[in-house]
Amino acid sequence: MSYLRTFVPWIVFAVVPHAYWQWAALTAVVLSVLELGIRVRAGSKPEALVIELGTALFFAVIAVLAFANPETSLHDYVPALANGMLAIIAGTSLAIRVPFTLAIAKQTAPQEVWEEPLFIRLNYVLTTAWAICFVVGAVALAFLAYSPGPRFAVMVAVFVIPVVFTLRYVAHVRAQAEASEASA
Template sequence: MTYVLTFLPWIVYAVLPSAHWQWAALAGLVVAVGVIVRQRAAGYRPDALIIECGSAVFFAALAALAFADPDSSLHPYSGALSSGVLALIAGVSLAIRRPFTLGIAKQSTPPQIWDHPVFVRTNTVVTALWTLAFAVTAAVLAVLAHAGQGHSTAATLVQIAGFVAPMLFTKRYVAAVQARSVPQ
């Protein structure tokens, strides 16, 4: 459920009609802020809200752009731009050695293993895969947008795959690491 909440602003933005992208961006912003408030009230630490905070900043900027210029030439590329921003956020979290999944994983893991090398390594691998998935999604969406298909069914399917594939990998990879870590 955590990943669904984390990416809920992006899901909302993706499913709202692209013809009204300014309202979709505003909805993404409202949802991002709502998720941050909800998660903070539930006791989530700021390091567990890296994507959420980045989402709020992105959607604030996108909403401002979209309302200022609804016919902006960036509109067809907004899907690619959003995935690119997610790749950037995830990549920066890796570069500063604070993988965004680490804070999320800490919410359901006892504090005594937070600094364990396997725990940190697992989250580094998972975040790296998310970063790669976002970057590939951004590239494919940019190609589709350049071909005039930025808001097509194909683009929607690419966006869905860009979230579902790393979610499935995360679940399976973490389960495999946990299975190997259990003493026999």
């Protein structure tokens, strides 16, 4: 579950009450910069830090906006914008052929599988699933901008659905690979 650390700034921002969005954004900036620092010190290359860089940039912009104009009309659309940014990050990572889940998976997967086609394909599928959830979340949250009840449910679902899919899909692929090895 090391991938959850990557999403901590997003989760913190989502759960802090709406009225304190400036502080939630500032906290998210600090958390994202800390994670970025940890990953850089651990030797991660820039192409493996797409989500961390995008997260830091997004929350830096939101924090500046939030403190400069706390009453901005964009405030109600920030959850939709956050999901839109995550969709852009996921899409960019696919476009540059480094799915963001690949860097996360490498934190726990043995190095000998990193170049295997199955491992790489698995991460393309996972990143695509996350991207789809983020796009759906962005659209749903834009429509629900002034409706806080269902909006929180959508924000939770946007993370829970891909987490569950990730866990199940990885287990499924792993079981198939083990079955193939056993029959060979």
